Amino acid sequence: MAGAEHFPEFRYERLLDNLSTAVLVFDDHFRLHYLNPAGEVLLATSASRARGKAIQELINNADAVTEQLSTVMESGYVINHRSCRLALPDQRSLIVNCTHTPINLPGQRNGVMLELRKVDHHLRIEQEQQLIAQQEATHELLRGLAHEIKNPLGGLRGAAQLLEQEIADAALKEYTQIIIGEADRLQNLMDRMLGPNDIPNMQSTNIHVILERVRELVRVERDGRLAIQQDYDPSLPDIQADPDLLLQALLNIVRNAAQALEGTGEITLRTRVQRKFNIGNRLHRLVACIEIIDNGPGIDEDLREKIFYPMITTRSEGTGLGLSIAQSLISRHQGLIECSSKPGKTVFTILLPLDSKQ
Ligand SMILES: Nc1ncnc2c1ncn2[C@@H]1O[C@H](COP(=O)(O)OP(=O)(O)OP(=O)(O)O)[C@@H](O)[C@H]1O
Ligand SMILES: [Mg+2]
Structure with a gap:
């Protein structure tokens, strides 16, 4: 085969090993023939332990699935089932979408490949993709x-300066000073909105060093009174x-x-590594997960949906740009920020791929 000559070392099982979908292959006696790593995670068992087991040993309510497997084996058709509930031996219950595909196993035996996709996982991916698209659109706008x-602001400021040189009356100069001062304030706001323009200077970076700098900066701002x-x-x-x-x-x-x-409460900066994790619709081998947890009052439910939009603020001196800028900076690193909040526990989670080529 020409393809095999070009890629002599490529083993196609490895594709299944890297799928985020759980794949189970059953033989004609409904015994497990193969389980991929995503399947191991879903069923919370190892492939070597599960192999050869009857379907009833893997799934408590196996009747419906067994019936679907035999229908597929007899008919030779592919069947899809949406939102099936699986009860697992460890008492967990999962809602999954299933696809049954008839396949031939070695030795001319019939088999069925069963793909299981957790529904809540699917919803999360859809929501994340929507979030990324919405935020990109608002940021562009x-x-x-x-x-x-x-541009006109620059003109306005320049004209006020010229005017100031022409007038001798100090009381009138106060007005031009107000125009210049307000134009500068607006200019600062516009600069923040535009965000950093430079091409990111990507380099090998230790996240903990950055977190320590953030910790120090915020502690100093709060006169060292805040526990981080x-x-x-x-x-x-x-x-x-x-x-x-x-x-930033x-x-x-x-x-x-x-x-x-x-002034009262505690912040925790937490880092973890996640393996085989989705950000948007991309599965990453390794993802850095940075959590910023505070035990403050939390974010009201109706506000939570909107906080990543620009100009959304509850603080009198706030511009409402902080989170929108943070999200845009993180998405320049192919990452994502999520938020969950209830009174006493607010968690901002920053997910950054550790394996993307930039
Ligand atoms: N940890 C948190 N706990 C409670 N509310 C929060 C938290 N983080 C953000 N918020 C809410 O989200 C809003 C938006 O935050 P964002 O950083 O975008 O703007 P801001 O802080 O109001 O203004 P800016 O950051 O531009 O000075 C805040 O006004 C606040 O109501
Ligand atoms: Mg802010």
């Missing part, structure tokens, strides 16, 4: 708007990232937590 405002705990995973490898952009994103989130606590 905002950048366009900021750009349009910046570390719960770091020492096995977290370095990441290809722009350290300045990462610092993390600072925005930790600052929010510090502001929400209003």
Whole structure:
């Protein structure tokens, strides 16, 4: 075979090993013939232990699935079933979409390949993709708007300066000073909206070094009165990232937590490595998971949906840009920020792929 000559070492089983979908292959006696790693995770068992087991030993309510397997084997057709409930021996219950495909096993035996996709997992991916698309669209809109405002603003400020040189009356100069001051304030806001323009300076970056800098900066801002705990995973490898952009994103989130606590409470910075994890619709082999946890009042449910949009703020001195900028900086690293919140526990989770080629 020509393909085999070009890729002599490629083994197609490896594709199944890397799928995020659980794949189970049953023989004509409904005994397990093969289980991929995603299947091991779903059933919480190892392939070597599960192999050869009858389907009833793997799934408590196996009657419906057994019936579907025999229908597929007899008819030779592919069958899809949506939202099936599987009861597992460890008392877990899963809702899955299943696809049954007839296949031939070695020795001319009939078999069925069963693909199981957890429904909640699916929903999460759809929601994440929607979130990323929405945020990209609003950010583009905002950048366009900021750009349009910046030009006339420069003209306005320049004219006020010229005017100031022409007038001798100090009382009138106060007015031009107000115009210049307000134009500068607006200019700053527009610069924040436009965000950093440079191409990210990607380099091998230690996330814990960045987190320690953020910790120090926020502690100083709060006069050292705020308790910020570390719960770091020492096995977290370095990441290809722009350290300045990462610092800015993390600072925005930790600052929010510090502001929400209003002087009383605790922040925890937690890092973990996740294996085989989806960000949007891409499965990554390794993902860095950074959590910023505070025990403050939490975010109201109706506000939670909107906090990543620009200009959404509950603070009188806030611009509502902090989280929108953080999300945009993290997505420049192919990552994502998620938030879950209830009174007493707010968690911002930053997911960054550790295996993407940039
Ligand atoms: N840890 C948190 N606990 C409670 N509320 C939070 C937390 N983080 C964010 N929020 C809410 O989300 C809103 C938006 O945050 P964001 O950082 O985007 O803007 P901001 O902090 O109001 O203003 P800026 O960051 O631009 O100064 C905040 O006003 C606050 O209501
Ligand atoms: Mg903020």
